[in-house]
Structure formats: C-alpha cells, structure tokens
Amino acid sequence: MSLTGRYVAVIGPADTARPSDLARATELGRLLAEAGAVVLTGGHHGVMRAAAAGVDSADGVSIGLLPGLARDEGAPEHTYLLPTGLGELRNGLLVRAADAVVAVGCSWGTLSEIALARRTGVPLVLIDPWDLPEDVGVVVASAGEAVDAVVSQLG
Amino acid sequence: MSLTGRYVAVIGPADTARPSDLARATELGRLLAEAGAVVLTGGHHGVMRAAAAGVDSADGVSIGLLPGLARDEGAPEHTYLLPTGLGELRNGLLVRAADAVVAVGCSWGTLSEIALARRTGVPLVLIDPWDLPEDVGVVVASAGEAVDAVVSQLG
Amino acid sequence: MSLTGRYVAVIGPADTARPSDLARATELGRLLAEAGAVVLTGGHHGVMRAAAAGVDSADGVSIGLLPGLARDEGAPEHTYLLPTGLGELRNGLLVRAADAVVAVGCSWGTLSEIALARRTGVPLVLIDPWDLPEDVGVVVASAGEAVDAVVSQLG
Amino acid sequence: MSLTGRYVAVIGPADTARPSDLARATELGRLLAEAGAVVLTGGHHGVMRAAAAGVDSADGVSIGLLPGLARDEGAPEHTYLLPTGLGELRNGLLVRAADAVVAVGCSWGTLSEIALARRTGVPLVLIDPWDLPEDVGVVVASAGEAVDAVVSQLG
Numbered sequence: 001m002s003l004t005g006r007y008v009a010v011i012g013p014a015d016t017a018r019p020s021d022l023a024r025a026t027e028l029g030r031l032l033a034e035a036g037a038v039v040l041t042g043g044h045h046g047v048m049r050a051a052a053a054g055v056d057s058a059d060g061v062s063i064g065l066l067p068g069l070a071r072d073e074g075a076p077e078h079t080y081l082l083p084t085g086l087g088e089l090r091n092g093l094l095v096r097a098a099d100a101v102v103a104v105g106c107s108w109g110t111l112s113e114i115a116l117a118r119r120t121g122v123p124l125v126l127i128d129p130w131d132l133p134e135d136v137g138v139v140v141a142s143a144g145e146a147v148d149a150v151v152s153q154l155g
Numbered sequence: 156m157s158l159t160g161r162y163v164a165v166i167g168p169a170d171t172a173r174p175s176d177l178a179r180a181t182e183l184g185r186l187l188a189e190a191g192a193v194v195l196t197g198g199h200h201g202v203m204r205a206a207a208a209g210v211d212s213a214d215g216v217s218i219g220l221l222p223g224l225a226r227d228e229g230a231p232e233h234t235y236l237l238p239t240g241l242g243e244l245r246n247g248l249l250v251r252a253a254d255a256v257v258a259v260g261c262s263w264g265t266l267s268e269i270a271l272a273r274r275t276g277v278p279l280v281l282i283d284p285w286d287l288p289e290d291v292g293v294v295v296a297s298a299g300e301a302v303d304a305v306v307s308q309l310g
Numbered sequence: 311m312s313l314t315g316r317y318v319a320v321i322g323p324a325d326t327a328r329p330s331d332l333a334r335a336t337e338l339g340r341l342l343a344e345a346g347a348v349v350l351t352g353g354h355h356g357v358m359r360a361a362a363a364g365v366d367s368a369d370g371v372s373i374g375l376l377p378g379l380a381r382d383e384g385a386p387e388h389t390y391l392l393p394t395g396l397g398e399l400r401n402g403l404l405v406r407a408a409d410a411v412v413a414v415g416c417s418w419g420t421l422s423e424i425a426l427a428r429r430t431g432v433p434l435v436l437i438d439p440w441d442l443p444e445d446v447g448v449v450v451a452s453a454g455e456a457v458d459a460v461v462s463q464l465g
Numbered sequence: 466m467s468l469t470g471r472y473v474a475v476i477g478p479a480d481t482a483r484p485s486d487l488a489r490a491t492e493l494g495r496l497l498a499e500a501g502a503v504v505l506t507g508g509h510h511g512v513m514r515a516a517a518a519g520v521d522s523a524d525g526v527s528i529g530l531l532p533g534l535a536r537d538e539g540a541p542e543h544t545y546l547l548p549t550g551l552g553e554l555r556n557g558l559l560v561r562a563a564d565a566v567v568a569v570g571c572s573w574g575t576l577s578e579i580a581l582a583r584r585t586g587v588p589l590v591l592i593d594p595w596d597l598p599e600d601v602g603v604v605v606a607s608a609g610e611a612v613d614a615v616v617s618q619l620g
Binding site: 396399401418426430440443 | 552596
C-alpha cells in the first residue's frame, strides 16, 4: 500500500475540533506519512495541527497553506508553511493542490472544502462528518479506513 | 424598504437548477432590483442567468463574476460581466463582494458558497436549500420573503 | 468611434500620482465613458479615483476592484465597488477582466499590471510611463491619443 | 552563513531564458540549498527548472507553485509541486510565500513578480535584469553574490 508521490489534504475544524477529531487527525497524519503521501493542510491549529503532528511523528512531510500573510501564524508541527494571503479562498487552493481530500469532523470552513472537492471531482473521504443529504463521498469510521479508502480511490 | 447601495449575491445551481429555482430566481432578481440593490452572480446559466433576467426586467443592475477568462461565456442577461480566471475560487470572491447572499436551491458549488458565507459571517438567506444539520441561516419560502429577510438583516 | 460593450482598465499610481497624472486620468475617464466603455480600476485614490471622477462627469460607469475586504475603502467616485480581499493579487484580476489597459504614469504596483498585461497579451496603452527597455506597448502623449489607440487595437 | 528555515523564491524566464540564466539559476539553487533555504519557484521550465535541478544536486528542497491545475505540467526536478489554477496570479502567490526573491534574467512574467516584490517590500536581489529606471533592488553579478545579498538582507 503506497501513496508515494501523492498529495493528500487533511481538512477539519480549527477552533471547534473535538478531542476525537484531534486524535483521529494525528493518527491519519501518521498513517498517510507512513504510506508515503505528502500531507497538505490549511496550516492552522485544531485538526490541521494534529495532522501535521502525526506526520512529523512518522518523519513525513506536511505543507501548510496559510490564509494570512505571516508564516509564523502557522502551527510549527508542519514541515513547510506557505502564506497565501487569500483568506478563506485558500480553502479552494488546498483542494486544488491535492490528489485526494480527507475530512476529519466538520465546520463551515471544512464544509466549503468538502463542497469544492465534490464540485471539482477530487476524491473525498470523510470521518464523522455532519449529516449531509446528498452522496457526499466515502464515509469511514477510522483513520485506518480513511487511508485504505484513499489508496483505493487513487490506486 | 430600500437596498439602495447594497450588493446582494444570488447563488444557486447552473446545470441542476429546477424550474421552481429558476422562477424564484427571476422573481428575486426583479424584487432586489426594485429595492435598489446591485445583484451579483457567478455569471453563468441556471439560477444565475434567471436572476439576471429578473434584474433586467426591472431595469436594475447585475454584475456576473465569471470563473473563466472569456467574457462571452457569461449569460448575456447580465448588465456587466467580469472574467476572473479563478475557476471555482470565484465562489469565494462572490461571497466577499456581497453585503448579503441569497441561495436559491442547492448544488455542491452553491453549498461551497453557503459554507463560506457562514464561515465569514456574511448575512445569508436560503430558499429551498438542502437539509443541512447546523443552523445554516434564515430559510424562507419565497423570493418576497427572501428580500424582506435581507432588508431585515442589513437594515 | 465606439467602445460600447468594452471594458477598459485605467491603472496608475495611488500615493505617488503627480498632478499631471491625475489630470490625464480624469480626462481619460471622461473620454472612455463618452466612447461607451465600462471603466475598471483598482478602486482606490490617485489615478484610480481621478479616472472614476472623469467617468462620473460623463455619466458613465466605473467598477473598482478593491484589494481589501471593505467596500468603504474605495473612492466614492466609482459607480460600483467590489472588495476582493486578494491584496495585490487584485492587480492581476483587473488585467484579466479588461479588454484593454491604459496606464497613466507609473509605480511598482502599476508596473506589475503593465507586465501582466504584456505577459498575457492584453492590449496596452501607456501615457508617460517609466523608461522600460523592451517594447512595452503603445506609448502616447495624451488621454485623447490613448482612447484612439485603444479603439484602434480593439476595433 | 545560514538560511535555515528561510524560503527564497527564484524567479526568471521560462521560454526566453538564456544559457547564462540557466547556468546561474542552477548554481543559485545549489548554493541556496547548501545554505539551508527552501527554494520556491513557479514550477515550470527555464530558470525555474534549472534552479530546482541545482537544489536537487545539493539534496535540498524546492517547492514549485504551478499556474495550472495539473501537477504533471511541472518540471520533475522539483521536490514538491503544487498546482494553483491561478494562472499568472500565482506569480503574486510566489512573492507572498517567500522571505526573499532572487530574479535571474528577465521577462514580462518575471517583471510582474519583481514589481510585486518591490510593491510589497519583499527583499529582492537581481542578477542581470532588464534596465529598470527606478531603484529596483540589489543588483549583483553572480549566484554567489546573490546568496550573500539574501543573507545580508534577511540576517
């Protein structure tokens, strides 16, 4: 099972992340890194920071695309941090730069990324999302299943 | 009841707009124009075009922010059409440029705009949206009620 | 001589505009409006504001694309003002949305727009630019000649 | 002399790069990597590819921010490639994400980045630029001097 050379975005809430979101994001980051993926995030705290910490624990690479202009706004667990100055429009940039997207939990910002991924056809896996009425993508129960689903979709 | 000097974005599906969405969008465009608002849209067909036609019927002004680089991709019912070349990121631009957003129907692209409006605090009114699990904004049943709700929020 | 249905961006310095730049921008705005063009600007003061004032004096239409998120940052002489929140990246948006660009005077921000217009092939006319070593476009001496040159290029 | 933790953008022509530009870009990439910098480029060929090759020869890290939507448009010498879909607006993103910018040679696209760097105050070093009439930044004669100048400005 390899995601070498693949870019996987991990998205999810910053301020409203639950402890379960954070735990899953860290495990997800670790597993994606072990599978060889480059992990992309929005660079901030909450799920983003937790995912970057997981990547770091496996000596992997994470790149955070920040909404603001200051690199030091980013969570230092990221390997690389790139300020975009695009505000919330960086959500769209994150989806574009990714080969697949995994959402951990939900928030309005996260939902904008989920919707853009669906709109533009980027493979999407969700752990514990909000109830959404349409076929939103592959919903799984754990970080391990999420990585399996990404591999399956990108394989 | 006046929206003079206010910018209201009308968002909604292009390809998947239902006849009821189109009828409501046209009435909404007309009522917003009569109330003095400048109407912003994504410049394309479906709900966007229907809203622009309603605005035009009341001699109002609509500005379409197109995702592509070609002005002639836009629906000609718009008063002005501006290519952005940002692709789906122009959804975020539309929300930013608006004082309030009215969604007519839903689609994944529309949902990305709804979510961004909620994320960034832009007043939001919805007619016939998808079932969304969180407090998404003011849901109303008709174009007339939508205009009342916009006036109430911006007043 | 008609520019009806055409969008012409007027670019130039804000803080460092000279009195001669402002006078030419106002005349240029007036002449473009009289020829039927929609005038686009960056929405701020200096050359942008002067051009919008000229447009307004001829009952024409100007649309200012602001770098920030607040509409009231814009010069009120504009007919419409759209916040983009893109910062200096709105310079590129302005060039994209225009059928032709006229630069009045120069500054680093203006030069970034001139260079993007040349890079992307948008017709470009310049009044009193900096000395630039390459064939930068059509350099003219007055607002009247600039409008003639735009008509000639778009004709 | 260390640039550890610093992000330096190397900009320059793609199609119109001269052999001397390419040679300097490769040496510059190598020296920046040896000094510990992360090198950012526009991801394409010409100066961008040459710089990435130099970085790679020193086992450094380069990140290419591509204008299009396809990762495989990028030059494979880059360590990481991120599609932005912003077209020429990614030039502005590149300048924003960098702590300093080094231009090797010139072109209209390069000039737009030089002008944005000057406009937004990002430290700028130039090797063999076009003749520009204003104080454009620190002009040097070689890749080695460019790295010294970057260190001096960021120190």
